[in-house]
Structures are given as C-alpha cells and as structure tokens.
Amino acid sequence: MSLRYAVLTLLDIEPGSGYDLKRRFERSVSHFWSASHQQMYRELHRLHDEGLLDCTEQPQAGKPDKKIYSLTDRGREALRAWVQQPPPAQKIREPFLIQLFAGHHLSREQAQDAVQRQLDQHRALLDSYLEQNEKVLHSDPKLQEQYWLAHQTLLLGIEAERTWIEWGEKMLRKLGEPDKQ
Structure with missing residues (x-):
C-alpha cells in the first residue's frame, strides 16, 4: 500500500485541505500507517497532477487561499479498483x-x-x-x-x-x- 490510497480514502469520506487531511489522518489511519506533513502534501499534488483529485481555492481573510481537495470520478475509480486487489501481508518494521x-x-x-x-x-x-x-x-x-x-x-x-x-x-x-x- 502507499500513501496515495490512504489520501484517496480519506478524501473519499470528506473533501478537505491538506491541513484537514493531516488531522483526519492522525485521528484515523495513523494507528497503522505513518506519513509526515510534507509527504502528505507531495502526494496531494501528485494525485492532483494525475487527475485523481480536484482542487478548489477557498478565500480566507488575511491569509492565503485555502485549497480544498476532493476526489474526481477517476480518483474514485482508482480507489475502487485498488481496494478490490488483495494486498500482500506486511512484515513488521520496528x-x-x-x-x-x-x-x-x-x-x-x-x-x-x-x-x-x-x-x-x-x-x-x-x-x-x-x-x-x-x-x-x-x-x-x-x-x-x-x-x-x-x-x-x-x-x-x-x-x-x-x-x-x-x-x-x-x-x-x-x-x-x-x-x-
């Protein structure tokens, strides 16, 4: 598995900004998957560039615009296809x-x-x-x-x-x- 599918899964539940996504990540999948803030943002940009995510800008007073990410139909289909594939058993890395x-x-x-x-x-x-x-x-x-x-x-x-x-x-x-x- 890679971070891309964790990101797609969390955005499938609810669209959000990179910050929203990181907070959601920490409250959910972080008990079995880890990623830094930087890794999360890189993956968001990659998924957007691949057409799997839409990004809209939300104006904020006195701050840069907030980018809200959501799945495209292509992103939802990629997630659906991935979730149906059997993953290999993961060994402990501790x-x-x-x-x-x-x-x-x-x-x-x-x-x-x-x-x-x-x-x-x-x-x-x-x-x-x-x-x-x-x-x-x-x-x-x-x-x-x-x-x-x-x-x-x-x-x-x-x-x-x-x-x-x-x-x-x-x-x-x-x-x-x-x-x-």
Missing part, C-alpha cells in the same frame, strides 16, 4: 526491535530503560486509541454502520497495543531476574 536484537551491547539497566520507554509509548497509544474508540461508539449510528470496517482497523490497533504492553511487561519482569544479562 526500529526498536532492531535495537533490541543488538541488545547484548546494553547493560541490564539500559535494556530495562529502553523497554520501559517503549512500554510508556505503547500505553499512551493505547489510551489514545481507546479515546478514539469511545468517540466512534458515541457517534451517529448511521456513520457507525457506514464505517464499520474502518472501525475494525482501530480495534485491531487497540489489540496490537495491548499485545505490545503485555510483551513489554513480560520483558521487564525477565530483565529483573538475576540470571538475565
């Missing part, structure tokens, strides 16, 4: 696991600190996802039904964070045992 793989260069305390930092980050992510889930559960039932599959991705993110936390807590217990390096 920098922390590479560091841990080379963990024999760490003291026990350094390893414990590294695991604790990861554990804290995953707990914060879980809290964020649970908060997002509450918003979904209290949203309009028609929207819940329409975006039921999208909600399932958030639920998977919640389970993934719970798994990371469980694993991190086990790691800390193991690192606390006297026979561990």
Whole structure:
C-alpha cells in the first residue's frame, strides 16, 4: 500500500485541505500507517497532477487561499479498483526491535530503560486509541454502520497495543531476574 490510497480514502469520506487531511489522518489511519506533513502534501499534488483529485481555492481573510481537495470520478475509480486487489501481508518494521536484537551491547539497566520507554509509548497509544474508540461508539449510528470496517482497523490497533504492553511487561519482569544479562 502507499500513501496515495490512504489520501484517496480519506478524501473519499470528506473533501478537505491538506491541513484537514493531516488531522483526519492522525485521528484515523495513523494507528497503522505513518506519513509526515510534507509527504502528505507531495502526494496531494501528485494525485492532483494525475487527475485523481480536484482542487478548489477557498478565500480566507488575511491569509492565503485555502485549497480544498476532493476526489474526481477517476480518483474514485482508482480507489475502487485498488481496494478490490488483495494486498500482500506486511512484515513488521520496528526500529526498536532492531535495537533490541543488538541488545547484548546494553547493560541490564539500559535494556530495562529502553523497554520501559517503549512500554510508556505503547500505553499512551493505547489510551489514545481507546479515546478514539469511545468517540466512534458515541457517534451517529448511521456513520457507525457506514464505517464499520474502518472501525475494525482501530480495534485491531487497540489489540496490537495491548499485545505490545503485555510483551513489554513480560520483558521487564525477565530483565529483573538475576540470571538475565
């Protein structure tokens, strides 16, 4: 998958500016896909140049015009064709696991600190996802039904964070045992 289809998907739900899109991205697909603000803008321009997006300018008082992007028929068709193709299974790409793989260069305390930092980050992510889930559960039932599959991705993110936390807590217990390096 690439960022282009995440952008097309989010604009299929609702047109918006680059800023709107980034905020929407952070509240939704960021639990399984990452992109910087710059990457998002580059992709918007690319999709517009390819005719998959329309762009209208909305005047703003005292500021540059705001560009609002929306899918063209061609963009909607590209999204529809892509979503029907089976994607390959994605392998985990986690920098922390590479560091841990080379963990024999760490003291026990350094390893414990590294695991604790990861554990804290995953707990914060879980809290964020649970908060997002509450918003979904209290949203309009028609929207819940329409975006039921999208909600399932958030639920998977919640389970993934719970798994990371469980694993991190086990790691800390193991690192606390006297026979561990």
